[in-house]
Amino acid sequence: MELHIETLPFSALPNADRKLCERALEVASRAYAPYSGFAVGVAVRTASGKVFVGANLENASYGLSICAEVAALTEANTHGADDIETIAVVGYKYAPIFDHQAIVTPCGRCRQLIWEARCRARSDIKVICCNGDLTSAAVFSIAELLPAAFDVVALRQFDDHPPAETHPHSHPLKQRRVS
Numbered sequence: 569m570e571l572h573i574e575t576l577p578f579s580a581l582p583n584a585d586r587k588l589c590e591r592a593l594e595v596a597s598r599a600y601a602p603y604s605g606f607a608v609g610v611a612v613r614t615a616s617g618k619v620f621v622g623a624n625l626e627n628a629s630y631g632l633s634i635c636a637e638v639a640a641l642t643e644a645n646t647h648g649a650d651d652i653e654t655i656a657v658v659g660y661k662y663a664p665i666f667d668h669q670a671i672v673t674p675c676g677r678c679r680q681l682i683w684e685a686r687c688r689a690r691s692d693i694k695v696i697c698c699n700g701d702l703t704s705a706a707v708f709s710i711a712e713l714l715p716a717a718f719d720v721v722a723l724r725q726f727d728d729h730p731p732a733e734t735h736p737h738s739h740p741l742k743q744r745r746v747s
């Protein structure tokens with residue numbers, strides 16, 4: 569199934585959002601992505617107007633690669649910023665060929681991490697996804713990108729149950745007899 573994304577011209581974005589995307593594109597040039605040849609830059613903006621950025625960081629073991637969103641969210645956290653309201657994501661392929669046509673959206677793991685940032689901020693987060701030459705964009709809320717998300721509210725619905733030790737059926741692992 570082909571993914572359909574509603575796009576708009578980059579020029580239609582508000583000025584502050586265009587600036588945020590430009591920061592994301594700028595930081596994408598610092599991506600360390602020798603294995604995929606795919607550079608991603610992210611810029612997050614807080615309610616108070618602070619901006620934090622990150623680029624993807626790959627690894628020879630592939631699975632340890634760090635997404636640009638993770639880098640930017642970590643940078644924001646390091647500076648005590650818990651009121652993120654907008655995230656700009658810009659990506660493009662630079663090897664073996666240069667291709668900046670497609671709009672890049674956050675991967676599943678990053679959507680979950682952005683959702684957590686939404687919980688901390690207590691307000692929905694705007695996610696602006698752009699192509700690599702900043703000619704087109706798609707704007708989502710994180711709630712749109714991650715419907716029925718798992719979070720602390722979902723986790724706490726289990727808090728009414730007794731702990732495993734006192735549960736009438738006890739924990740299945742504790743029922744095993746060792747001979």
Ligand SMILES: [Zn+2]
Nearest residue numbers: 635674675678
């Ligand atoms: Zn990701």
